Amino acid sequence: MSKLNLIIKREYLTRVRKKSFIIGTLLAPVGLLVYFLVIVGLTKYEGGGEVKVAVLDEGGVVGIIPDDRGVRYIPASDKTLEQLKSEVLEGTYNGVLQVPTLGSLKQKELTVFYYSDDKLAPEKRQYIEKRIADKVRDFKIDSLRLDRTSIETLDTDVSIDPESIAKEGEDESKYTIGVGLAIGGIMAFIMFFMVMMYGQMVMRSVMEEKTNRIVEVMMSSVRPFQLMLGKIIGAGAVGLTQVLAWIVLSGAVMFLMPFLVDVDPQAMQPPPGAGAAIDPEVAQGEAFRLFQELGKQNWPMIVGSFLIFFLGGYFIYSSMFAAIGSAMGDDYGEGQALVLPVTIPIILAFYIVAFVGIRNPDSGLMVFASMFPLFSPIVMPFRMAFSPPVWQVALSLILVVASAFFFVWMAGRIYRVGILLYGKKVTLKEIGKWLFYR
Amino acid sequence: MILSIQNVVKQYGKHTAVNHVSFDVPKGCVFGLLGPNGAGKTSLIRMITTITGPDEGAIYLDGELLNERTPEQIGYMPEERGLYKKMKVGEHLLYLAQLKGLSEKAANEEIKHWFDKFEINDWWNKKVEELSKGMQQKIQFITTVVHKPKLLILDEPFSGLDPINTTLIKDEIRQLNEAGTSIIFSTHRMEQVEEMCDHIVLINQGKNVLYGEVKAIKNEFKENLFRIETSDTLPGDFDKHFQVASRPDGAVVVKLDEAASRNNELLRYLIQHNIHITRYEEILPTFNEIFIRRVEETQN
Numbered sequence: 001m002s003k004l005n006l007i008i009k010r011e012y013l014t015r016v017r018k019k020s021f022i023i024g025t026l027l028a029p030v031g032l033l034v035y036f037l038v039i040v041g042l043t044k045y046e047g048g049g050e051v052k053v054a055v056l057d058e059g060g061v062v063g064i065i066p067d068d069r070g071v072r073y074i075p076a077s078d079k080t081l082e083q084l085k086s087e088v089l090e091g092t093y094n095g096v097l098q099v100p101t102l103g104s105l106k107q108k109e110l111t112v113f114y115y116s117d118d119k120l121a122p123e124k125r126q127y128i129e130k131r132i133a134d135k136v137r138d139f140k141i142d143s144l145r146l147d148r149t150s151i152e153t154l155d156t157d158v159s160i161d162p163e164s165i166a167k168e169g170e171d172e173s174k175y176t177i178g179v180g181l182a183i184g185g186i187m188a189f190i191m192f193f194m195v196m197m198y199g200q201m202v203m204r205s206v207m208e209e210k211t212n213r214i215v216e217v218m219m220s221s222v223r224p225f226q227l228m229l230g231k232i233i234g235a236g237a238v239g240l241t242q243v244l245a246w247i248v249l250s251g252a253v254m255f256l257m258p259f260l261v262d263v264d265p266q267a268m269q270p271p272p273g274a275g276a277a278i279d280p281e282v283a284q285g286e287a288f289r290l291f292q293e294l295g296k297q298n299w300p301m302i303v304g305s306f307l308i309f310f311l312g313g314y315f316i317y318s319s320m321f322a323a324i325g326s327a328m329g330d331d332y333g334e335g336q337a338l339v340l341p342v343t344i345p346i347i348l349a350f351y352i353v354a355f356v357g358i359r360n361p362d363s364g365l366m367v368f369a370s371m372f373p374l375f376s377p378i379v380m381p382f383r384m385a386f387s388p389p390v391w392q393v394a395l396s397l398i399l400v401v402a403s404a405f406f407f408v409w410m411a412g413r414i415y416r417v418g419i420l421l422y423g424k425k426v427t428l429k430e431i432g433k434w435l436f437y438r
Numbered sequence: 439m440i441l442s443i444q445n446v447v448k449q450y451g452k453h454t455a456v457n458h459v460s461f462d463v464p465k466g467c468v469f470g471l472l473g474p475n476g477a478g479k480t481s482l483i484r485m486i487t488t489i490t491g492p493d494e495g496a497i498y499l500d501g502e503l504l505n506e507r508t509p510e511q512i513g514y515m516p517e518e519r520g521l522y523k524k525m526k527v528g529e530h531l532l533y534l535a536q537l538k539g540l541s542e543k544a545a546n547e548e549i550k551h552w553f554d555k556f557e558i559n560d561w562w563n564k565k566v567e568e569l570s571k572g573m574q575q576k577i578q579f580i581t582t583v584v585h586k587p588k589l590l591i592l593d594e595p596f597s598g599l600d601p602i603n604t605t606l607i608k609d610e611i612r613q614l615n616e617a618g619t620s621i622i623f624s625t626h627r628m629e630q631v632e633e634m635c636d637h638i639v640l641i642n643q644g645k646n647v648l649y650g651e652v653k654a655i656k657n658e659f660k661e662n663l664f665r666i667e668t669s670d671t672l673p674g675d676f677d678k679h680f681q682v683a684s685r686p687d688g689a690v691v692v693k694l695d696e697a698a699s700r701n702n703e704l705l706r707y708l709i710q711h712n713i714h715i716t717r718y719e720e721i722l723p724t725f726n727e728i729f730i731r732r733v734e735e736t737q738n
Contacts, residue, residue: 006536014524213520217581220487220514221537420489422518433451
C-alpha cells in the first residue's frame, strides 16, 4: 500500500471509529425527527388557553360571533359596561369587548375597546380583530343592500406562471422559484456547514500533530505534502460518509414520520390574515404540482455538479485550514487572527446567497460570486436550481477545480515550513514568505 | 562511509543555519554530533533524514545521493518525541513500520520480535495515552528501529529516561551497533560522548569546528599537564626546573613542554631525587572542557 493510502486509511479509520462521530452521525437524524415533532407540536399549541369575552354590541353591528380559536364570544348587550366590568372582576369573563355604534357606513376605521386587567395575547387580539372586521363587513353589505355573491366574484387570486420562450414546451410552474430556492438553499447550507466543520477538523488535527510532536517522526518517513494531503482526503472521506449516512437515515426518518405522528391539516393552515383556509382538494393538487416540479429538476446534473463543487470547495478551504494549523503554535487563541482570513470568504459567500441570491439568483453579483473560486462552491450549487447558462457552470467548474489544485499546492509549501517551526508567533506576512522558501 | 556530508549549506531567510559543513561518518561507528543549542544540529539532522533539502552541497548515504528511498534506511528518534495518543500501541507501530516501507506481514513479525524482547506482549491493545512516559519511550525506540535501518539517528535518546530504561536502551544501542548499524548520537551530555562515541563532530554557529576520532581529539587537546602525588616533600629547586601549574590538595600539577613530556623528564627527575611517588598521571582534558574551549574559541 502506498504511503498516501496508509495515511488516508489511518486518518479515516481513527475518525470514523470515534464515539463522537458515531453518536453525531446517528443522532442528527433523530434530532431532525425531534425537530419536526416539536414543530408539529407547536403548530397545534393554542396559546394561553380559552378566553371568555363578553361582547357589548352597542350599535348591533356585530351580532352573534361564533367561538373560534380559543376565544368564546358571549353576547352581553343587555347589560351595562359597568355591570360587565364588575363581572370581569368577579371572574365570570376574562374581558369586555365594547363595540361602539358605526358613525356612518363610509367609516373606514373602527376602534373597539377591550376592558380587562389581563393582557390579551397578540395572537388572540389578531383573531378578534379579524372576526369583528368580517362582521362589520357583513353589516355594511347588508345595510347597503349589496349582493353578497357578486361581491365575492370581485376577489381574484393572481399568480405569475413563468414560461420560457427559447425552451418551448418546458413548462415552468409558479413553484419553480420556490423549489429552486429550497434546493439551492439546502445545498448552499450543506456546503457551508461541511466546509467549515471538516476544514476546521483538518486544522485541529494538524495542530495536534504539531503540538504532540509526532510530526517530526512522521516527517522522517513521509513527505510533508503526503501527510497533509492524506489528512485532507481522509477527513473529506469522513465528511462524505457522514453526509451519505445522514441522507439515508433522514430518508428513513421522513418515510417513518407519517406513522409516528398524525399531522393535523388544520394545524398546518396559515394564520388568519394570510388568506382563506385552503380547500383540502386544492391542497392535494398543490402537493402534486410540487412533486411534479421536484421531479422536473435535472437531478443528475445538480447532484453531480454539487459533488464536484463540494470536493473543490472542500480542498480549497481545508488546505488553507491545514496551512494555518501548521503555522499555529500550541495556543489556539493566538492563532485566531490567522483563522479569520480563511473563514471570512466562506461566511461572505453564505451571506451573498442568503441576502442577494434569494431575491435575485441571476443578478450580476451572483454571477460573479458563482465564478469566483472562493465563493463558487457555495454560490454555484445554489444557482444550479435556477438553470444558469451552461457556459457559466462549466467555467465555474473549471475555475474551482484549477483553484483546488493551486490551493493544495500552496498550502503544501506553507505546511512543510510551518509544521516544524516551534515557539514563534507567526504573522500572515511571514507565511507569505514561506511560499518562496526552497 | 555510511554518511558523507559535503559542503552543505542551509539557509532560513537571512539566517544561515548550516554554513559549509563537511564530515564523514565511518560505517559501523557510533558518531557524536555535538554542539550548543542553536548550533545547527537539528537543521543538519533534518537534511540527513530528508525532511528538508540542502541549499548547497550534497549528502550521501552509503555512497548514494539522498533520494526517496533514504527514509526507509534511516531510523530517527527526535529529541521532541511524540506518538498519536489515542491510537493502540500495536496499530501505531504497524502504521509507522509500514510507512517505513515494511509489508504488513513483515511489520507484524518485527514488532512481535521487539515485544518479546522487551516483554511487553500485553501492550498491543493498550492506547498510547494509557502508558507511562517511560513505557512510551520504549515504544518510541521500537518505532525508530523496527525497519532495521542502516543508520540510526538518536537525538538526546536518554533524556527523560530513568536509570533502568537508560541502561536497557543503551544495551540495545550497543547490540545494534555490534550487528553493524551505524549510529549518530546527538547530545549535550559529554560523559555520554566519552562513554559511547568513537568519532565526533562539533558544530557551532552552523560551522564544523572540530571533527575526528575521540582519542585523537583528546590527544590533540592535551596540555601536557602531569599530576604527581607523593608522601615526600619535593626538593627546593623543583620550581626552578618545572613550571608548577597548581597544587591541589597536596598534589602538584606540572606543565611540561612537548619535548620534555616525550622524554619523561619529570619522571626521571623524581626518580633521581628519590622521591616516593604514590600516583603519577597525565591529565587529559574532559570532553566537557574541549567542548567549552572550542565553542568559546569559535564564538567570534
